Amino acid sequence: MKLISGTSASFTGAPPLLLNLEKEKITIRCSHCQMEFDETISWVIYEPKLFCPGCNEGVTVDLLELHNMLESARKQTGNLLKKLADRSSGKRSA
Numbered sequence: 001m002k003l004i005s006g007t008s009a010s011f012t013g014a015p016p017l018l019l020n021l022e023k024e025k026i027t028i029r030c031s032h033c034q035m036e037f038d039e040t041i042s043w044v045i046y047e048p049k050l051f052c053p054g055c056n057e058g059v060t061v062d063l064l065e066l067h068n069m070l071e072s073a074r075k076q077t078g079n080l081l082k083k084l085a086d087r088s089s090g091k092r093s094a
C-alpha cells in the first residue's frame, strides 16, 4: 500500500486536469493468454491484481511501469498546456 499511496501522492499539487488521467483507460495484456483488455487507471492503482477476462488467470500490473507511463503522460500534458498557454497569451504568429 506504500507504493500506491506514494503514487497518488505524486499527483498532489498537479493541475486538476491531470487527475482525470485516473479515469482514463489503459490496455493491459494478459501474460498468460496475451489477451488485451482495458481497465481504468484508478482501478489498476487501487487493485493492481486483476483477473484476465479471457483465461481468468491473475494478471499483476507493473505499478512502476504504470507510474512511468503516467509520468510521461503528465509531461506530455504539461507540454500541451504550455502550448495552449502560449497560444492564448495573445502571441499571434503570422
Ligand SMILES: [Zn+2]
Residues within 6 Å of the ligand: 030, 031, 032, 033, 034, 035, 052, 053, 054, 055, 056, 057
Ligand atoms: Zn488471459
